[in-house]
Amino acid sequence: MSTPLLEVTDLSVSFGSENVREPVLNRVSFSISRGETVVLVGESGSGKSLSAMSIVRLLPHAARIDSGSILLNGLDLFQLSERQMRNIRGASVGMVFQEPQSSLNPVMTVGAQIAESVRRHQGIRGKKLTERVCELMDAVGINEPHEKSRQYPHEFSGGMKQRVMIAIALAANPELLIADEPTTALDVTIQAQVLELLKAIQAKQNMGMLFITHDLAVARQIADRIVVLKEGQVVETGTNEVFYKAPSHPYSKALFDAIPSWDKRLQEGLAPSLDARATLLTVEKLRVWFPVRSGFFEKKMPPNKAVDGVDLEVYEGETLALVGESGSGKTTLSKAVLQLLRPTAGSVHYADKDLCQIDSRQLRSIRADLQIVFQDPYSSMNPRMLISDIIKEGMNAQNVGDSIKDRDDRAAHLMEQVGLEVGHLKRYPHEFSGGQRQRICIARALAVEPKVLICDEPTSALDVSVQAQILRLLRELQDNLGLTYLFVTHNIGVVAYMAHRVAVMYRGQIVENGYVQQVLQSPEHEYTRALLQAVPRLDNNS
């Protein structure tokens, strides 16, 4: 048995100031061999990023390595000076980060940034340097490397930026590649491509790869071995085959259970479809076009057609999922339905009225029926308002409830309905976790007794286990209150779990529309097919 490439033994890291320290990693151990991919799986706060940053010693100021050792090819990294570490970073260990937007220097050309790494470790200059840069860009699948190398990061798409990051990481032919959630911010189709790329490169260079993710399906695609982290501790390790067939630790099992899927839906007893009901909301030929700012003397640019002729029907009591990747226009559509954005053309019929045509007073009186829950729990509430005031705001505006006492009672009841304590009404948003905040947002929306609730990716920013809880809550509320959901998401698993019908959106238009079972099993449109194809599966190794 040869020495492993990377050996992490009993790594313990703590956070905080001189007096108050909090342990964030507790005796974490794992190893990676050459040519092997080890995936570190965990939810937020599990310490997976910190483990990776400890390897290259790029921890934040407040973090301190308390004990343990990290051996790279038998070399003890903690014994090295900062200067020696700088020779390791980039040359022996390459890193790819999560947010390609902000991880690239906006004022340097892409080529210059790749060249920087090459020059630093391989010392090539001039023409040879340019050639090497183009070679690297080629290897990560960027075509026309020569022209592209002179462009700036903001001219690239998310997927392309991530390819550039990979090129930078590979520039000096490192032995170990650390990828910290590299595909989390990418669309599912792009994610599939980037995962393919990483696997191919790893095989070619025979690198060891440490891949960090919270998504078990993604891990399944790429891992040779899995390490599960919970709150700074390793709770389970195993090979890909063994782990996915039969996870042993209860936490791992809970993680699997939390993943939304069709099977889970059937297990929990949600009907595969609903029989015909009354139509509650009808959207016809809806268009939302944003003018592109053009100057006095400039030629007219074509407008940004975010929503371009959408027809939809939402039946009473159902969950209609609206699926699409970023830029498909799904959020714009949901805001336009609520008239938070004024549509450019088309109509939205609700209760015998066209919402696009009625005046603001009439609209105000209907507003209680149509509510929305947003994606980001951290910016959905006014940080300077008490929870009770947040929940009562809608009630006050829509005159729900007879008196102040009545509204207080309703607010208390709502808190219980969403699974929170009534005593928390007197607190501020920052005192709650992400999942709790979403519950409060749901309570806020329910306060005005809506009939239709638009959920705009309400769980995308949450951990998988928290997501499962929120989805279950939404289902319960639907059963108890007879709510109708327009559920916007990019996650096919959630669609399978929650929805009765699904509409697929691509570039401002609905390309496919139908019952969930049918669309997911036998998609008709080619985009739907490509989308479903790209979704990483838990069952087989594709």
Next chain:
Amino acid sequence: MSSYLTRRILYAFPILIGVNFITFVLFFVVNSPDDMARVHLGNRYVTEDSISNWKSERGYDKPLFIALDSAGKKVFTETIFFDKTVRLFTFDFGQSDSGRDISYDISERMWPSLLISLPVLCLGLLFTLSFALLIAFFRGTYIDSSAVILCVSMMSISGLFYIIGGQYLLSKLLQIVPISGFDDGIASIKFLILPILIGVVGGLGHGTRWYRTIFLEEIHRDYVRTARAKGLSEKGVLYQHVLRNALIPIVTGVVALLPSLFLGSLITEAFFGIPGLGSYTIDAIQSQDFAIVRAMVFLGSVLYILGLILTDVAYTLVDPRIRL
């Protein structure tokens, strides 16, 4: 880009008219041209004739904004406001209330102002940027905290103290340079050393802190983390990445100031007896010469708007994400 420039210049017109309007309102709402004539002629020995003479010489004999007894378009054009404003737009500043040609005076006096403000800007920038970079390099250490304390203290000292103290120390005590005054040609250098030195020293505290904040903001960004992951040294990170990004707010900030350099610093010129545009303005204010003040306000506004335009242009040059 050309459409942007055209738009900006067109937009400047209503602003300048507005500026002029405000100055007029300020002057004439409280005092009529008659009052002004009285003050200029000395309150005692005035007759109706001398007042009307004084007014017609300077074009103040028409109504202010609206000439109600004229017909048609002349309602607006036969007024002081229209007359003076149109002149200003053609940069015809006319004569000062004491009879001198304003345009000539301005063209003569702007060079001494520049001779001080330009070196102060360049040297000041050089020193403050270097100090700020140094402090950013040593961030979190005692060097950083003591430097910040020093900067705050220097900022808290009035500019007047630097001037007076500098004059006392270097001119009176050590007798290195003259206290104040000005000369032509090469001889002017000895008069410039002290004001420039004091200008730079006075701005060190504020400038260093400001740039330090900008640098520290950039240091905490994600792309710096990527740069470190490449194995770059701290120095390399600072120069190649932080400085280049920090240049965006720095350069655009400096460029905005450039046109105003012509106006000079009022206080510095007054204390050092430099015959620049700053002291020109102060003298005009003190002698209540409205013509000059009006011209200087207009000029100042034009330069300010020019600064705004230059800033936007500068953005396109330093930030590749911005295209006009």
Next chain:
Amino acid sequence: MELVILKTDALFFILIASLLAYIFYASKKEHLARPWRTVLRKPMAASALTILAFYLMVAILDSIHFHPEIEGSSSDTPVYSSQVVSLLDEVLKPINKNTETTYSAPFAIYSYAKESRESETGQIIRDYPRLMHAGSHLSDTSEVRSDLIMRSLGALGYWVFAMAILCLILISLRVVKLKSMVSDWQNLGTFFRPSPAQAAAITFAVVCLLISLIATVGPYYHILGTDKVGNDVLFQGVKGIRTGLLIGTLTTLIMLPFAIVLGVAAGYFRGWVDDAIQYLYTTLSSIPGVLLIAAAALMLEVFMTNNAGDFESVTARADLRFLCLCLILGVTAWTGLCRYLRAETLKLKESNYIEASRAFGVLSWSTISQHVLPNLMHIVMISIVLDFSGLVLAEAALTYIDIGVDPSMESWGNMINGARLELAREPVVWWSLFTAFLFMFILVLAANVFADSVRDAFDPRIRELD
């Protein structure tokens, strides 16, 4: 005595009342109380706040004006002098009433300028005369040093006594516990890292010591010398506090409504409202600041010259001029904050909770007052404290070019202005300048340090919310 309320006094007290109201309000609201507690946790900020509090006390004392009774008037029908005098003047009377004839150096007992007088032998000689008041209690001039030392020791004694009483009161009121106090202070000795309370206490004690020294030595010597007409320079410096403080605060009081209303309206309502407001502040800010102030002040000057008879006293006239200066400064200063608030409002409009508000059909006015304004207050706060020191410094510069406060009003700018040429004299007359700069420097430094802490505590990018 007959109370006189000057216009600036009235505004100042309104300001104090608002400050107290704000403190009360902030203590109830957690999202405001928390950052303020963070501010007060820093020893430097606590120390700076103590100094600012002292300055504020002086300004308040100096803002209570009245007509004093003329000596010898009966108690039934008192006759009041037309002079306007403040409480501070009364407190500092022992120092103020001793005017000399001309300059004298700090702690001097001889005048600065020579005078002709007759010697014992009948000859006319030119010599430095003894001062009329300072040191006049001394018969032997060599006793100066010992006299000063005695008085200083006396001051020290009073101070120790007063501090001890204060400690006893605090302990008996259970504000401070004796044991913890002793151990805290012992710890302080080892490495100088005072807690905020200790820093404030030390600062307080030092200032009290200074006050004690001034109170005991001041009536007998001119601690900071006298100026050209023999007025005590220390007195002038202290009187200048009100001017400096009021410029910083009143201007802000005047500026805030403009900046907030216009900035929020522009950012929230957009459309023509936005265009109009943008036009307004672009126009105003393109006029060079000093010129605008100068033009406005110039006009005020002409107005006052032409209507000279309208003012009841020199003080009222100076007060009006001062008020107008604050008004002018306020009107020219709002553009910066307005621009900033507009940008923030634009950003806030995009936030989800405001969209949720709209989904409820909440009216604009409600949204602004509940969501926009509270989330802007931190910017307003930071702006207030940052601008304060700039305004204090500006006063000195403006006075120099004659568009500042009236010469009859005590201000540091006036002191600097008058004393500038004194440096050219032989020997140098430095004390007026020094006093003005000293008082100004301490105020501005304290304000800057405090402002830094406020900014660090309130800036959402720096502080941790979760």
